[in-house]
Amino acid sequence: MTHSSAKPNRIKRILSAFLAVLLLASLVLPVLGSVGEDAYVNDDAINVRSGPGASYSSVQFGKSKAIRLYRGQYVKIIATEKGPDGASWYQIVFTYNGYTKMGYMRSDFVTRIGDDSAYQAYLTEQGFPKTYQPYLRALHAASGGQWTFVAYHTGLKWSDALENESTLGRALIHGNYGTALRSTAPGAYDSKTGQWKEYEPDWYAASRQTVAYYLDPRSYLTDGTCIAFEQLSGGEDVTHAQLKKVLADCAWATDAIIDEFIKAGSQEELEKAKQTELKRLRSEGKTEAADRLEAVTVSGVSPIFLAVKARSEIGTSSTKNATGYLLSDGKKYYNFFNIGAYGGSDPNYNGILYAQSKGWDTSYKALLGGAWFIFRNYIEAGQDTQYLQRFNLTPQYTYAYQYATDITYAYQGGWSTYESYVKNGLADTALTFSVPILENMPAVTKLPTSAQEDEYTPDPDPEPDPDPKPDPDPKPDPDPDPEPPTTYDYVSGLKLRLSDSYLSGFTLGTPVKTLIAQIKAVNPDAAVTVTDGSGKAVSDSALVSTGQVLTIRDAAGTYTYTCVVYGDANGDGRIAATDLLAVKKHILGVRTLTGAYARAAQLSGSKIAATSLLAIKKHILGTTPIVQK
C-alpha cells in the first residue's frame, strides 16, 4: 500500500514542478500561456457570451460594460462546444484593455490563423518582441495580408518614456472616463478635500498607469485602433481606383480631382512647394525661417490620408470649396481642407479668404497648398503617425511638440479613422503601419479600473483533484428562498434609448427635477442622483445635459448611465453657438470631443464633421430641429 503510492507521488511532484514553470510562463502573458489555437475575430462588434449560446449573458468589463470584439482581435481557441441552437461555439481567451478574459463566440465569427510561419519569421526579423507578435499576426491575417507592419525601433527605454509622458499636466483624461484613470499625485488631487484639479474644464491629470496603457503600442493592436500607426507619409503606390473608393460618395470628387490628390501628395510636388515657400521667405527677409525650412527633408503625404481628411472637412455634398468660390476679384478660390476656416459668423468664408491670400485659384493649387500645410503641420518632424503625434518618440524633440494633452488622442484617432475606412470599404486597402518598440517593456499594461477586474487564469492542473477539501466553514444560508426584488425597466418606462451605457432620447430642455419625477413615477422607491462630468451633484433646476451621469438605485441593483443630448456638445443642456464652437474645435483638432460629448456631436452617422456643424446651425436657425434619437 505505502510502496504503491510512492511512484505516483513522484510523478505528481515532477508534474507540479513542470506545471509551475508553465504557470510562470503564463504570468508573463496569460493569453499566450493558454494552450489552444491562434485565431482572430473576423467581423466588427461581436458579442462574447458567458456560455456557448446567444442566450448566455455577455462577458462584462468593469462589471457593467458588455464586451464586444472587433475585426482583427487576436483570440486563442481553447475548446469547441455545441450550443443549444445547434451552432458550434468556441471557448476563447483574449486580451481586453490589457486584462485576460475568457468567453464564448459563435464559431463563424472566428477564423483560425493557420500556418503563417513565414509571416512569423518576418515579424521576428523586424525585431518585434514576442508579446507583439500574436496581435500582428491576427491583424495581418484579418486584412487578407493587406496590412503591413514595420517595426519602428525608438531606442528609448520604456521607463524613461513613461516618466516623461506622465509628467503632471502633460497627459490629461476627460471627466467622462471616471476617477479610476486620474492621478492622485499631490497637485492633481487634494486628499483633504477630495477635489481633483481641473487642468482644463472637466480634464484631469491621467495617472501613471493610465499613461502606461495608452503609451504601450500593444494597446492599439487588438483591432482597427492600430490605424493610429498608419504612416501618413509615403503612399506613392496609391492608385486612382483606390482613391476613388475613399471618395466614392463625395459629389465633388471628379476623376480629375482624384488625380490631383495623388499628384499633390507626391514627394516631387511637395519639394516644389518647399522651393516656392523658401523663395517667399527669402524675399520677405525671413532668413532664419528660410534656413530652418532649408534643412527639412520632404517626404510624400499619403493621398489616402489627404482624401480622408478632405472628406471629413468638407463633407460629401457638392461644395464650392471644391468647385470654386467666386470672390469679388472675379476669381474662384478653392479650399479642400478648411485651412484657415475658423472664427466669425461664417468660418467657411474665412477659409476662402485664406485661400485667396494664398493664391489658391485652381483646385490643384489648393490641393498642393493644403498637402504642404499638412506635411508641415503633421509629418515634417518625423511624427508621421497619429501615435507619434501624441507621443513623440522620434529622435527630434523627443517628448516635445506633441499635438494633444488628451491621453486618448491617438487611440481615438486610430479608431475613428478605422471606422471611416470601414464605412467606405477601405478596410482591406494596402496600408503600412509603423509600430514603435521601446526597450525593457513590461509584459503587459492594463487600463485602470475602479474595482478589481475579473481575469481568466489558465488552469495549470489538468488533473482533477481527487480529494477536494470540504469547505471548512460553510455558512448557513440565512434565507434559502428569498423573494427576488422587482426589476424595473427605467429606460423603456421613460421612452429613452440605451446604447452602450449612454442614455439618450430626452426631450430637449427637460429640467433634472422633471427627469427625477419621471423615474419616481416608474418606481417610487428608486433613489436617483444626477451628477455632472466631474462627479458633482447638479441642481434640480439644471437641464438634462450631455455628460451628466444618472444613477438609479433600487432593491434590484444600481444602474448608471451617461446622458447624451444630441447637439449639446458642450454639456449645458442647450443647443447654441457654444456647441458650434466645441464641434469646430474638435474638427480642427484643437480640442477633441470624447465620450458622451462626442456622441452628442455625431449628428449624421458615426463621425463628427462639417455635417454636424450644419445640423447644429439649422437647429439654432429653427429650420430643422435636431432629433433626440
Ligand SMILES: [Ca+2]
Ligand atoms: Ca450646449
